[in-house]
Amino acid sequence: MAKEKKIIKHQEIYNSICNNILNGQYQPGELIPTEIELAKKFKASRPTVGRAMRDLEQKGLIFRKQGRGTFVREATHSRGQTLGILMHWQDVQTDTNLSIFGAMVPEMSRVASRMGYSLMLNDSHSTEIEEVVKRAQNICQQLIELQVAGVFFTPLELGHDDLAVNQELADTFDRAGVAVTLLDRDLDDTHIRSKYDIVGVDNEHSAYVLTNHLWDRGCRKIDFLVGDKVSSALTDRLCGYRQFLADQQVEFEPQRVHHFDAKKYFTEPVGFIPQEIIDFVEKVKSDDVDAVMCGNDATAARLIQFMTRNGIQVPKEVKITGFDDLPINAYLPVPLTTVCQRPQFLAYEAVRTLLNRIEEPDFPARDIMVTTKLIIRASSGI
Numbered sequence: 001m002a003k004e005k006k007i008i009k010h011q012e013i014y015n016s017i018c019n020n021i022l023n024g025q026y027q028p029g030e031l032i033p034t035e036i037e038l039a040k041k042f043k044a045s046r047p048t049v050g051r052a053m054r055d056l057e058q059k060g061l062i063f064r065k066q067g068r069g070t071f072v073r074e075a076t077h078s079r080g081q082t083l084g085i086l087m088h089w090q091d092v093q094t095d096t097n098l099s100i101f102g103a104m105v106p107e108m109s110r111v112a113s114r115m116g117y118s119l120m121l122n123d124s125h126s127t128e129i130e131e132v133v134k135r136a137q138n139i140c141q142q143l144i145e146l147q148v149a150g151v152f153f154t155p156l157e158l159g160h161d162d163l164a165v166n167q168e169l170a171d172t173f174d175r176a177g178v179a180v181t182l183l184d185r186d187l188d189d190t191h192i193r194s195k196y197d198i199v200g201v202d203n204e205h206s207a208y209v210l211t212n213h214l215w216d217r218g219c220r221k222i223d224f225l226v227g228d229k230v231s232s233a234l235t236d237r238l239c240g241y242r243q244f245l246a247d248q249q250v251e252f253e254p255q256r257v258h259h260f261d262a263k264k265y266f267t268e269p270v271g272f273i274p275q276e277i278i279d280f281v282e283k284v285k286s287d288d289v290d291a292v293m294c295g296n297d298a299t300a301a302r303l304i305q306f307m308t309r310n311g312i313q314v315p316k317e318v319k320i321t322g323f324d325d326l327p328i329n330a331y332l333p334v335p336l337t338t339v340c341q342r343p344q345f346l347a348y349e350a351v352r353t354l355l356n357r358i359e360e361p362d363f364p365a366r367d368i369m370v371t372t373k374l375i376i377r378a379s380s381g382i
Helices: 009-024 035-042 046-056 102-112 127-144 163-177 203-216 232-247 262-267 275-285 297-309 326-331 343-359
Strands: 060-067 069-072 084-085 119-120 150-152 179-183 197-200 222-227 257-260 293-294 319-321 336-338 366-367 372-376
Touching: 009 035, 009 343, 035 046, 046 060, 046 069, 060 197, 084 102, 084 127, 084 275, 102 119, 102 343, 127 163, 150 163, 150 343, 163 179, 179 343, 197 232, 203 222, 203 232, 203 293, 203 319, 203 336, 203 372, 222 275, 222 297, 257 275, 275 297, 293 297, 297 319
Parallel strands: 084 119, 084 150, 150 179, 179 197, 197 366, 222 257, 222 293, 293 319
Antiparallel strands: 060 069, 336 372
């Protein structure tokens, strides 16, 4: 659900028509409602509607034909409008089976194109932190030199000591006058809110719901498995897990949160399993774990495959959940219970929010939250 500041009437009308164009309800060349019809719909005066229409026309979204009405303008790249995207390659893999962002980016490109904007991708394929940071800084400068109108920025998942890099990148865009919309997470994992719009999901609430589901399945020894890098999204998921336990008056046990070398986990061949995961599976064999909440589906997928190869029955011996609901789940030996993030809606809200920020740079920062859905499958027991 989007949490937005109440806006004045002409902006409400502008946003409504802009959104209808963006989501395809009004197609290029299509006649839109008359000012009289809009005034009635929004309970607004004709001058107020007229102001919204003039703004839409000035932005090149509509055009008027004398005596015939107002029409949606054909999207065209001749306006020179380009949007950039800055993500680490592990976030934006082209394999949509493995990444929520891999699923979002093609849809973002499609929606942006409909509005007459092109989306410029990057190719940050580094794995070492120093290389990731350097490449991100280079991409930042390239996007500025190319005079992009705005940037979708997914803050890099780094160690605690390196998170200041995200603020430095955002500051660089600011100085160049480039609008920024954050995807999925804030600049760091503190609870100090940055000044940028964030499009994502309520990670804390979603993890709370997921923990509650496992609790209802009779699980009392619930472990949390996540990589060694930091982000506000993962921190919020851990907070949701801890909050549920607190509400059940169960003391949080730090040893139930397990970190692993994410770089090796996702860059080595599929059969490779870090030592931390091997040690964790031995703990599962000792009957000290009822369920494992994984930070994302990719982690859960490899864990299920590894446990299956080692004779551990999921969900009979241990229940496993993920987070994302990616196509990879269709190929698992046990269907995965997970939280669906709805990438197509996230993509739409991301484009809408960035374009609105370009048009209204002085609006207060907003948290645009798309609702999630708990998808219950066999990995948590049905």
